Amino acid sequence: MREQPGLTPAEAGSPALERTEAEPWPTAEERPDQEAIEEDDEKEVDFSFLESPEPLPETPADFSFLDERVEPVETATREPSPEAEEAAPDVEPATEDDHIGVEPTEPGEGEDLDDRGADFSWLEEDLPPEEDERAEPVAPVVPAAPPRAPLPGDAGFRLREKPAIPAPDAPLPRVSFVERLRQGLSRSSNQLSGSITALFTKRKLDEDTLQDFEDILIQADLGVETAMRITDRLSEGRFGKEIAGAEVRRILAEEIEKTLDPVAQPLELDLEKKPHVILVVGVNGTGKTTTIGKLAAKLTRGGLKVTLCAGDTFRAAAVEQLKIWGERTGSEVVAKQIGADAAGLAFEAYDRAVENDSDVLIIDTAGRLQNKAELMAELEKINRVLSKREPDAPHTVLQTLDATTGQNALNQVEIFRNVSGVNGLVMTKLDGTARGGILVAIAAKHRLPVYFVGVGEGIDDLEPFKAKDFASAIAGTPLN
Numbered sequence: 001m002r003e004q005p006g007l008t009p010a011e012a013g014s015p016a017l018e019r020t021e022a023e024p025w026p027t028a029e030e031r032p033d034q035e036a037i038e039e040d041d042e043k044e045v046d047f048s049f050l051e052s053p054e055p056l057p058e059t060p061a062d063f064s065f066l067d068e069r070v071e072p073v074e075t076a077t078r079e080p081s082p083e084a085e086e087a088a089p090d091v092e093p094a095t096e097d098d099h100i101g102v103e104p105t106e107p108g109e110g111e112d113l114d115d116r117g118a119d120f121s122w123l124e125e126d127l128p129p130e131e132d133e134r135a136e137p138v139a140p141v142v143p144a145a146p147p148r149a150p151l152p153g154d155a156g157f158r159l160r161e162k163p164a165i166p167a168p169d170a171p172l173p174r175v176s177f178v179e180r181l182r183q184g185l186s187r188s189s190n191q192l193s194g195s196i197t198a199l200f201t202k203r204k205l206d207e208d209t210l211q212d213f214e215d216i217l218i219q220a221d222l223g224v225e226t227a228m229r230i231t232d233r234l235s236e237g238r239f240g241k242e243i244a245g246a247e248v249r250r251i252l253a254e255e256i257e258k259t260l261d262p263v264a265q266p267l268e269l270d271l272e273k274k275p276h277v278i279l280v281v282g283v284n285g286t287g288k289t290t291t292i293g294k295l296a297a298k299l300t301r302g303g304l305k306v307t308l309c310a311g312d313t314f315r316a317a318a319v320e321q322l323k324i325w326g327e328r329t330g331s332e333v334v335a336k337q338i339g340a341d342a343a344g345l346a347f348e349a350y351d352r353a354v355e356n357d358s359d360v361l362i363i364d365t366a367g368r369l370q371n372k373a374e375l376m377a378e379l380e381k382i383n384r385v386l387s388k389r390e391p392d393a394p395h396t397v398l399q400t401l402d403a404t405t406g407q408n409a410l411n412q413v414e415i416f417r418n419v420s421g422v423n424g425l426v427m428t429k430l431d432g433t434a435r436g437g438i439l440v441a442i443a444a445k446h447r448l449p450v451y452f453v454g455v456g457e458g459i460d461d462l463e464p465f466k467a468k469d470f471a472s473a474i475a476g477t478p479l480n
């Protein structure tokens with residue numbers, strides 16, 4: 001379009017204002033309103049007309065096209081074949097009795113389900129295994145889109161590529177217990193490995209090195225006795241020679257395994273004397289109740305019947321916690337109100353376990369009372385009372401030890417062993433502790449069986465204790 005001086009672009013684009021060559025544009029003088037237009041442009045635009053109450057001028061609408069005759073389009077119809085006529089049943093028109101269009105039922109109307117004695121037993125039936133019997137889903141049939149012609153490279157466009165959708169995370173494979181033990185003990189082993197590497201890099205095995213090595217082992221909670229034995233073993237035939245860190249770790253693992261091997265035993269159940277009674281003792285917070293739950297899970301999964309006794313009548317939460325474990329494992333829980341006599345409760349629980357034909361009775365106990373003497377008196381009394389029912393009961397007195405407490409655990413075994421005749425240990429919280437070495441010191445000193453180790457709070461986080469796995473996890477050597 002030709003340039004049109006004196007007009008705003010909007011006006012210039014308006015067909016009403018276009019002129020031909022033959023009809024030249026008027027000059028400013030010829031257009032007296034031009035000034036006014038320019039003035040108006042500078043002013044604020046007045047949209048008040050939009051709100052004007054005046055009605056729009058009515059132009060009579062032309063609907064005459066509706067009266068025009070439209071020629072019918074001829075369509076081909078097909079008469080039913082005589083065979084089809086014969087086969088098709090006669091369909092009567094619907095009557096009111098056909099109930100086409102269902103009346104909504106008012107709440108409360110209709111049949112009374114209770115009166116009919118409806119059978120809901122199917123609700124309790126086990127669901128069939130989903131995987132095997134599920135029908136293959138039928139994929140919807142979607143017509144394939146016609147292939148799109150590629151845009152020419154010089155067309156000035158580029159098709160935006162859809163960002164790649166990351167594949168959903170594959171379910172994490174269940175980490176083996178050994179792996180979890182290694183992860184759990186990695187703080188303990190990293191500390192030890194780091195010190196060993198730093199000590200033995202380009203250094204001959206002399207008195208000072210051996211002394212430093214012994215100190216490292218003691219700091220790792222392995223105990224003086226074990227530390228001295230490992231140091232002696234290391235110096236045999238190697239004194240005055242260079243030794244690699246890997247070789248030191250291998251010897252360390254071997255010696256730890258030697259110490260732990262005699263105590264890594266399974267918990268033996270004598271079901272000739274049903275119920276086998278396990279009394280669980282230990283300082284509060286060391287994981288007694290949690291360990292009882294995990295043990296009950298293992299036993300019930302193994303097909304044994306278990307009764308639990310909430311003998312920690314000092315702490316309400318412990319009773320509740322045990323009840324939850326009872327529900328989870330399908331074990332009956334014998335409990336009483338807070339402050340009840342724990343020995344009396346253990347006695348009743350024993351009778352209940354006999355009545356309900358339990359294979360195993362596990363008794364929880366308090367870890368803390370008003371004072372230590374009171375706690376010890378209570379534990380002694382539980383033993384006494386139980387032995388009235390069955391001379392060998394409790395058959396197992398299991399002490400839980402918290403791996404994070406380090407050297408303290410040694411003293412705890414000493415005390416509980418004397419008072420309640422501990423004859424087996426479970427070390428809990430080996431996940432994430434830097435003090436896992438304490439188990440070696442306890443094994444060396446007390447020589448009590450270590451039945452299980454705990455590496456977490458979950459139901460499956462308790463595993464039989466294996467000397468080789470533990471030794472290689474602490475020493476940081478590969479498992480072979």
Ligand SMILES: Nc1nc2c(ncn2[C@@H]2O[C@H](COP(=O)(O)OP(=O)(O)OP(=O)(O)O)[C@@H](O)[C@H]2O)c(=O)[nH]1
Nearest residue numbers: 284285286287288289290318367429454455456457
């Ligand atoms: N990380 C970890 N936590 C654990 C483990 N075992 C127990 N716990 C946690 O330690 C805490 C104390 O455990 P409890 O089972 O209540 O200990 P308790 O000895 O019965 O305590 P009291 O009833 O106070 O005597 C809880 O939070 C447990 O979940 C374990 O192996 N690893």
